[in-house]
Amino acid sequence: MSVVRDLQLDTACPDTRALVEHVTSKWGVLVLLALEEGTQRWSELKRSIDGVSEKMLIQTLQTLEADQLVRRDALPVVPPHVEYSLTDGGREAAALLGPLMHWAQLRAQG
Amino acid sequence: MSVVRDLQLDTACPDTRALVEHVTSKWGVLVLLALEEGTQRWSELKRSIDGVSEKMLIQTLQTLEADQLVRRDALPVVPPHVEYSLTDGGREAAALLGPLMHWAQLRAQG
DNA sequence: CCGCATCCTATCGGATACTG
């Protein structure tokens, strides 16, 4: 009945935990909210998200893609042209993360 | 204007990031949602939150207390009797985390 | 009952250099 009851399941359910950790990770939340505004290329994302290393950007994108929150479209041209966008699930996640980030920002910076 | 603009500030603002990491941490989210139902003693929390070690429970509580999301009340009796409850800020956090956990759970377990 | 101290491991995440 209670929220806690559900959460005890969580502790026993690594999948739920993993998903939460992915979307709330340092770069995961930034990627999701950046893509919430629309499709972006890899290099655009790298510029949008200040301070992200190539390693972490790729890694984060691959994780979120595996979670089916982000879609990757690679156009077979030279030079490579790869676009990233949110799936429906990704939009759901972003919609939940936005308020959380907003709250944290208000609280941390006054 | 955009959400992303705000988030770029985030990257440069460790305080916001830290707060998000605290409330979305493995045990932080469980503590906040457990306390959302009302005041609990330390030993009750330990039993409520399945699998938490003493070290992590204490550490999580101290972090959230420092963030002013959790209040600690120690009654000067023997044996010690310590109660934990949410502050207004803690209730705000819990209200944002509930939907996120619910979403993750539905998505992870179907 | 409540909490601290210590040790240990795995993972996170940054820096750097290299490829098609």
Place this chain on the structure above:
DNA sequence: CAGTATCCGATAGGATGCGG
């Protein structure tokens, strides 16, 4: 442009044991 590969330090988090 869009990655891959490798090394490295810092930290999260578990196990165990002690103390008031």
